[in-house]
Amino acid sequence: PAWESVELESAVVRTGDATKSISKQELNMMDADWVGSAPRYPAEKILVASLPGLQLGSIVEYRVKHTLKDRAFFAMRSSFRSANPMDELHVRLSVPKELAVKITRTGGLEKKDAPGITETATTSGTAKVIEWTARNMQPIKPEDSTPPLWSFVPTVSASSGNWQAYATQVSAALQKASHGQPLTKKLTKTVLKDAQAKTDTQKVRAIRNFVAENIRPVGPSLNELPLTAITPADKTLEDGYGNSADRAVLLGAMLNDAGLDFHFTLASWSDLDSAKPSENLARITIENPMVSSFQEVLPALSLNDKMLYLNDTDQYDALGATSHDNRVGLMLSGASRVGRAFGNKAGQIMQIKSEPELRDRGVTNYRIELDAQGNAVVNITQKFYGNAFGNQKKYYDELPPEERHRHFLEMAADISEGAAIQGEPVTKFDAYPGVVSLTVKADKYAVREADRLYLTLPGSLGNLFKLRSDQRANPLYWGGPNRQTITTDIVLPEEFRKIILAPENLEWNAPNNAGSIHIERHSKREKGGDTLSFVYETDLLPAVLAPTYYGELLEINRRLSHPASRTVMLGRELE
Template identity: 40%
Template sequence: HLIPLPRLGTAIGMVNFILRDAGLKERRFPFLTEYACGVSEEFRLELDAALGEPAALPTFETMDTPTLHWDLALDWSGRTLTGKGLFTIDTPEVSPAAYLEMKESLKTLEIQGRKQPIFRKTAEAWAGADSVVLERVTEIELKDATHWSRLDRVRRRILTYKGKKDHAELSWQYNPSWETVEVVRAAVTAADGTVKVISPEEINTMDASWVASAPRYPAGRTLVASLPGVEVGCTLEVEVRSTASGGPFFATRHRFGGFDPAQRQVLRLRAPAGLSVRVGEVHGGLLAPDGDTIQSTHRRQGDLVETEWTVLDQPAVVREDGLPPLECLVPTVLISAGEWKDYARELRRAMDRAAEGGLEVRLLAGKARERHRDPAALVQALRDLVVTRVRAAGPSLPELPTAAISAADVTLRDGYGNSADVAVLLGALLRAAGLRPEWALAAAVPPVPVCEAAARQYPDPGLFPAVLVRVKVPGLGVVYLNDTHQYAALGSTPHDGRLGLALRRGRLERIEALEGSRDAEEVEYVIGLDAAGDAEVTYRRQSRGGLYAAENRRFSEMPPEERRRYFEEAIAGLSQSAEARSELLTDFTAQPGREGFSAWVRAMAVRDGDYLTLNLPRSLRQLMGLRADTRREPLFWSAPRRLRLAFEVVLPPEFNEVVLKPQEMVWEAPEQAGTVRTTVTRPEPGRLQVVHEVDLRPAILPAAAYPELLETHRRLSHPAAATLLLRRQPAAAAP
C-alpha cells in the first residue's frame, strides 16, 4: 500500500503564494519575494493494522541554500506515522544567479514530494488467518483451444494448526486419457531456516473415488503429495506442472483470492496470436467488476501474445454461511478459447452416434409403446425403466473427452453410466419409441443475472456438468429428464430456472419445469377451540416439484413400523398431550402430493380467567436461516422458496374478541428477490384466518442489506407472529 502524506507545507502559506510566480527558467532582473517567510508543519496518521508494517519509509534530502530551506522527516511508532517539516524563503530579493540555484532546488523539491511510504501486510495483519499466500504464480501456455500446459508455483506460510492440517497434504485430480500432472518441486522451510524437500516416496497416485464403480471409463487419478515437516510458522513452496490435450476447450475462472490472505498473485497467459481467446477482468469479483485491483500488461513475442495480470495484498474472504461463488467476491480473470455453438455441435454429433441403439434398445422401446399408448405414460415408463436399471456412476461430462461417450447398448448392458451416457440411453429409447428427444446441458451456475451473464460471455464446459434429455410430450408440453427419479412427477426438474445449453440449437436457454410442477408447499392447520382451550386440529400438507418427489419417495419406501413412528412423532409435534383422531393419510398418486391427519389437543390454548392464549403450531422463524448478527460478505440464496402457510382458527363463542394477533406485513426482499406476505382476516365472526405466503427467488444479497434481513427475521421469529390472545365476551344483560 502507498500512503499519501497529508502535507500542507507545500500548498498553503505565503511561501507557496510567492513561488507560484517562479515560472521562468532564468531571469535578467532580480526576483522580488518582498518577504522572508515560511511554514512549519507537523502531522500524525493513525493507521489501521490491516495496512501492515512499513516496507519502506522514504528519506528526504534537506535543501539549505542562501535562498530557501526545506526539510521533512518521518517517524513510525506503534501505529502512528508522524511527519515534521519546515519550508522557508530566507530573502526578500533573489538575484538572477541565485534564481537559477533556486529553480534547481524547486526541481528537487518536486521530486521529493512524490515520495510516499510503502506499507506491506505482515503476520500481525493476518490475524485470524490459518495461512497466508506469500506468492502464487500461474503460467498458462495455449498451443490451440484443446492443447495447453500450466505451471503453478505457490509459496505459503502456515500460521495455525488448522492451516497445517489443511496444507500438509495436497492433492490434484486428473484423467491420464487427456491430462498429466507432475509435482516439479515441493519444499518446506521451517521457522529456523531448515529446508526439507519432498521425496518420491511422499508422492503417490491413487484411483479416483469413482473408478471401482465405473470401470468402463478411462480411470481418473488423484495425485497426492504429503509434505514433510509441516508445522506452524513454516513456509511451503510447491511447483506443479500439468498438461491437457484432446479434451474440452480451454477455459478458466482464475480467482485472485480465497479464504486466506495473499500478498502477491500473478497469472500469465501465452497464446498464439491467431487463436481467438476471450478475456474478461472483474476487479472486485462479478458483483463489483470495475476498479483497478488487477494490473495487466501485454506484449508480443513472435507468434505468441503474452498477457500478465497481477494482484497485490488481497485480503481473505470471511468464512460465512451462504456465500456465493468466490468469483463473485474476489478479483477474477475469465478466459475462454471456445464458443458454445461449436461445443454444442461437437457434443450433439458424438451423442447422436452413441444413441444409434441396437436390438435391445429397440425391443425395450417397442414393449413400452405397446403397454402405454398415452405419450406422457410412455415417457414416464421409459424414464422409470432407465432409473431402475441403470445406476449413476462415473465422471462428469467435462472430465472426459467426447470420445469417451458410450453407446446406448453398452450403458444398458453394463447397468451404469455417467450423466452423458444415461442421457444417450434415454434419448435412444425415446427415439425408438417414436418421439423426438433433444439433449441439453444443465448449468451449475447460480441463477442470478451477474453469474449467468459471465457464463454467456465466457463459455466454460465445467459450468455445465449435467446432461438432460428434453422432449415435447403431446398434450403436456416440454419436459426434462435424467435429473429425477421414478418418484418424481413428469415435468418437474431440480434445474428449474437455470440455464441450459440446447445442443441442437447451440445456444443457452432457460430450463423450465411445467406449470404446477415447480417446487412449492402448502400447509394448512384448522384449529377448532373450545372455551376450555382444548382443540380439534386438522393438518393438511400439499407438495409439488422436488418436494413432491422427496415426500413420495419417503412414504413409498417407508416400512410400516417407521410410518407408525413418524405419525406418532407428528402428533407429538403438536403437543405432548395430543391424541390422534384419524389415521395418517397420504396420497402421492399425482401432484400435488397430500399428507394429513386429525388430532385432539388438550389445553392447546391456555386459559387464564377471561383470556385464552393460543400459540400457533408453526411460524416462519426458520425462513431466513440467519445465525449471525452481522455479516461481511454477500448472502447467497441458492434456491427458490414457495410456501403458503395458513391457519384457520374456529373461535369459541365465549371468546370471540381477538385482543392480539399476528401483524399483517408485506416485505419486498432486496435485489427484487421476492416477497413475504402475512394477512389476517375474519371471514366470519367466529373464524380467524392467518396466512403467510412466501415467494422468494435465488439471489445474491449485498452485505449492506443484512440489517434489513435481520429485522425481517426478528419480526417473523417474534412470539407475537404466532400468538393469538382472545378475551371472553361480557355476558349479555338480562332483560
C-alpha cells in the same frame, strides 16, 4: 479428471531452521471413489502428498504442474482474493497469436486499475502474453451464503470456446451414440408392450421409469470426461450403469425408437431467472464459455404443448418436474422441431423451466379446533409439489411399518408434546400433488388464564433467511427459489371470540425484484363457530444481494422471528 494430469514438481516444509523436502515415497496416486463402480470410464486420479515434518507455524513451498488435453476448448479463471491474505499472486497467460481468446475481467478488474493489481500485455515469438500481478491482497471475511468467489472479487476469465461450436460437438457425440442401437430398439418395444403404453404420455413415463429403475447412476459428469467417452446406448444397457450423458443417450435412443420427437439439452446448476438478482451469475456463465459450466444432459420433448425434461427425475416423480427448474441450459445442435417451435436454437443459452404447477412449492394447512379450556384437535395437511412430490413419495413408499409409526409419533410431538394421534394418518401419492395428513388431540394446547387464552401458531416464517450476524461484508446468495404457503385456521370457542393480540398483515418486497413475503389475517363469523385464519406466503427467487441490503433483510427477519408474528391472545366475550 481423465483429461488432466497433475505432477508435484517440488514441495519443501520449513520449520524454524529445519528444512525437509518431500520424497517419492510420500506421494500416493489414488482412484476417485466412483472408479470401482464404473470401470467403463477413464479413471479419475487423486494425488495425495504427505508433507514431511509439518507443524503448526511451518512454511510450505510447493510447485504443482497441471497438464490438460482433449478438452473441447481452452478456458481458465483466476481470482485475486480469497479467505487468506495474499502477499503476491502472479498469473501468466500465454496463448498462440492465431488462437482467439476472449478475456473477461470482473469484480473491479474491468477498468484494469484495481487496487493492488497490475496487468501487462506483450508478445513472445508466436505467442501473446498477458500477465496479472496482485500484491498485498486482504482476505475476504468468511461468511455463510456467499455467491461463488469469482462473482464478486477481482477475477480474470479467459476462453477460446463459443457455445455454438461446443453445442455442435456435444450433439454430434450424443447423436452418434444414440442411433443404430439394435438391442435398445428391441428392448423399447418390450418396455412399451409390458407397460401397455398407447399414448405419448404413457410411452414417456414407461421409458423414464425403465431407465430410472434399471440403469444405475454412477460415474463422472459430462464436463469431467472427453467427448470420446460418451457410450453407445446398447453398451450402457448391457452394463446397467451410466453417468448423466450415457443415461441421456439411452433415453434418447428409446424415445426415438418410440417415435417421439426430442432434443438434447445441457444443464447447469447455475441459476438463470428473468429477475435482476441472479443475472450477474448467469451473465458470467453466458459470456465466458467453460466446459465446467454444464454437467448434466437432459433429453427434452413436448407433451400436450408443454416442455418436459428427463434424466434428473426417477419413477417416483411427477412427469414434467425437473430439479433444474430455473437453471441455465444450452440447446444442442440438431434440435428437434419441438425445440425450435418453443424458441430455442442450437447453441443458445436458455432457461430450463418446469410448468408452473410442477415447480417446487410447499403448502401446509393447520386446522385447530379449540375448546374453552385450551384443549384442541389439530389437523395438519401438507401438499407436496415439484421435486418434493417425488422425494416424499419415495420416502413413504419405502418406509417400514414400525418406522412409519415412529415418524408420525414424532410429527405429532412437533405439534404438541404429549399429543395423541386421532385416526389413521393419511399419505396419498397416487395423484398429484402428494398429500400427508395427520390429526391429533392435544390437551392444554392453548394456555388458559382467567378470561384469556394464549397459543402459539404451529407454522410461521421465523428466521426465514437464517441470518447469523448483525453485519455483512460480502454479497448474500439465495441459491434457489423459495415458494411456500402456510395456512392456519383456528376454530374459536364460542365464549372466546375476542381477538386481543394476533399477527398483523404484512407485505414485503425483496430488493432487486427478488420476490415477496405476504402475511394475511382474516376472520369469519359463522353460526357454527368463528374462524380466525392466518396465511403466510413466500415467493422468493434466486438472488445475489449486495451488503447494502443486509440491514433491510435483518429487519424483516427480526419481524418474522418476533413472538408477535406467531402469538394469538383471545379474550372472553362477555354477554
